Amino acid sequence: MKKILLFGAGKSATVLIRYLLDHAAAEHWQLTIAEANLQLAQSKLNNHTSGKAVALHTEDGVRRRALITEADIVISMLPPALHILVALDCLDIGRNLLTASYIDEALLSLKASIETRGLLFLCETGLDPGIDHMSAMQLLNRIRNKGGHITGFKSHCGGLIAPENDNNPWHYKISWNPRNIALAGYAGAVYKENGVLKELPYNLIFENCPTLEVPSLGTWACYPNRNSLAYIPVYGLETAATVIRTTLRHPDFCTAWSFIVKAGLSALTDTELINSYRHKSVAEWFTACLNFYTRSNTFDDFLSRYVPATKQQLVATMFRYLGLLDLVPIPPQATVSADILQYLLETRLPLAAGDRDMIIMVHEITYQVQEQQRQITSSLVVKGDDAMRTAMAKTVGLPLGIATKLILNGTVRTTGLQIPTSKELYEPILAELQQNGIRFTEEDEIV
Template structure:
């Protein structure tokens, strides 16, 4: 990657290092800005390269950023809009791995008018899952079996957990508070041709048999957030018979039993003292179930499209990844930040449209991204189930 512009990577937390190092090996024009200088320098220690790490100071950043530069926000999601508005002011591109919020989408016209790319949803989930979903839908549309009248079943699940399962069936890569708050988030998806709603994961748990490279493995799964807007994003047409469409989270078998006391307490928290108690629970969990230095995590993702006609399966294909932590970093960190790094390179290549956008949906571009991830050691498998 050759560019005269500078990449400003904001936030060097646990999910950033592999992507930063990969970019720095290709270009010296990268500056990492982090609130804790020592933590960032420690995370980015590498024998092959030296990375410019600076204290995150908005005035210093403002005096350094030039038009045409690119800012990566790996800061808490609540700060993405602030960074995006900063980018508009300083005529810089923006990249984030987070979901596109309404406030972010509202910046589309301004970014487009300024000739800027504001790219989001280019991490693991959302990110790689989008790429795989687009490939499946494109393959199916080109197949002889395609018909809007078929019954369509789409499932996309992803989860991260320790490579060696513990009694809690989970470990935290970052503050548990976000995970706890997500447990109280409503979800919406389509099942049996009808829209379904859930107020918490324990009301919508199911068993999911994932077909991985070593064969089938059973996980627990539950819907995550609102799946329905992704029907349009994945190019499902309004006239399709969609029996199932769900984007959700995978957990190790036994997770719901191990977490039952937490579920019970969180469900009954009152609004007055709830936040304070969540903070306390978060601290307890962080102390007890954080990853140890060098401990390997595991990430599993499965994205599949099954198509039936009069009760008979006529088309069924799936993609999967099953990654473990290694000497290049935790699986979660690699898959998130390496995909972010691909988005950055694609922006500088002029191959991403201006305005607010999510992960690419064109098969040729997706294939290039997946090929690059494979060359970096990440393995994505596929199965034709017929």
């Protein structure tokens, strides 16, 4: 009997848990979910005989280490900042670790030790990052195998609301970690376009976003995502003139969010301001932010001074929908403006029980082969079943579940700090994803 330990049972873990339980009997697995909210974990297990839930606050090092010691493999679906606690224990105890999150500096510092111990820490094995890496590498290697030379690479991905449930002016509902939504673009972006290195600070990320037409699903704005240059050596794109990874949102979302940023509503450093408004309303906090960050006296003043006339009605409607002018109290747990913004996102843009979310991923790869310039456009569209079995939960959870199976049954034997860009990983994971309805369509044409 192989013992799997999963830390976290949140939104994105639902389908992962179901996959592990569905395969438990055949694969001889026992799943343990460690979660601060015991009732949540128990609800995801639904009394399955191959699963058990334990209450755990991740900072409880003694209990955390005991659970890892009992496990054969560990999966962390915790907030990214907490992965390092689990990783250090896995390194010390000698357990393989999987996550869907980006490799950060803390994990990168363990790289040599992970290799020395002969362990596998497999990260970025969810949707984005994850399926994007695997599908891109499969395409790039196929092009290279037929003698093609890559000249441009664009990869776009968005967790969105399905058109049939798009019924608010933001054209968005939350299907994953709301903190990441509140802080989208915060780190700025670096990418390469037509041979020119470009760097955008946070305040420019959402301005004048280019758009992408997705057949039958409309037009989507693309804002650049973090450091695209980091993937040049990973994907072997040193000679490509364009390398950019973007996030997809409705164009109205990006228009309004650029003014969310301008108004300082996602700030992480204004504790003093929040403390002075501790017992006041959201509307009063909003006005204070406008005063502090833009020297605007009122919302109407802000609109007239900063928002183009053609966009003022749109921005006003979207800000009001988000509750920025409401007289409700500021959430007591808020310490910075970003906390209040996150609270508003969670309460005003929830995914209702019957709603379906939608994932769109598109790769645009230009290449030259036999004196011919060509472009492959590879597209993935996945819709959720409901607010529990979301498209986000499917596309984040299934790759992790499949990878867990491949490691436990010995199909994958690689070690070290890895992301799923090797054929050993991406071929079997993508093949099983296709069996679960997660498949790309392709067009390859002369340009």
